[in-house]
Amino acid sequence: MFEYEDENLQGAIMLSKVNYVSKGTDKDYFVVGFSGNENNFLYVPLEQYTKFMNMFKAWSMKH
Numbered sequence: 001m002f003e004y005e006d007e008n009l010q011g012a013i014m015l016s017k018v019n020y021v022s023k024g025t026d027k028d029y030f031v032v033g034f035s036g037n038e039n040n041f042l043y044v045p046l047e048q049y050t051k052f053m054n055m056f057k058a059w060s061m062k063h
Contacts, residue, residue, distance in 0.1 A: 002055050006045040013042065013052075015059045023049070 002013045019035040029043040032052070044052065 002052055004044055004048045004052070011042065011044075013044070015056055016063070018056065021053070021056070 002015060004011055004013075013032055017034045018032055020031075020033040022031045022033070023046075024031055026043070026046075028046055030046055030049050030052075031041050032044055033041040
């Protein structure tokens with residue numbers, strides 16, 4: 001479980017449900033998409049990107 005927050009919200013992402021990650025063109029957020037519904041994604045503050053990717057890589061190597 002990856003937990004994050006910014007000035008407007010607090011959230012958590014279940015790593016086993018992640019389908020894709022994209023930095024896109026937004027300079028403040030990156031996108032985490034989930035399997036299933038095409039509108040199933042979250043915007044996560046960009047300053048959390050490295051922390052998220054390190055955690056996601058570590059999780060994926062174990063599973």
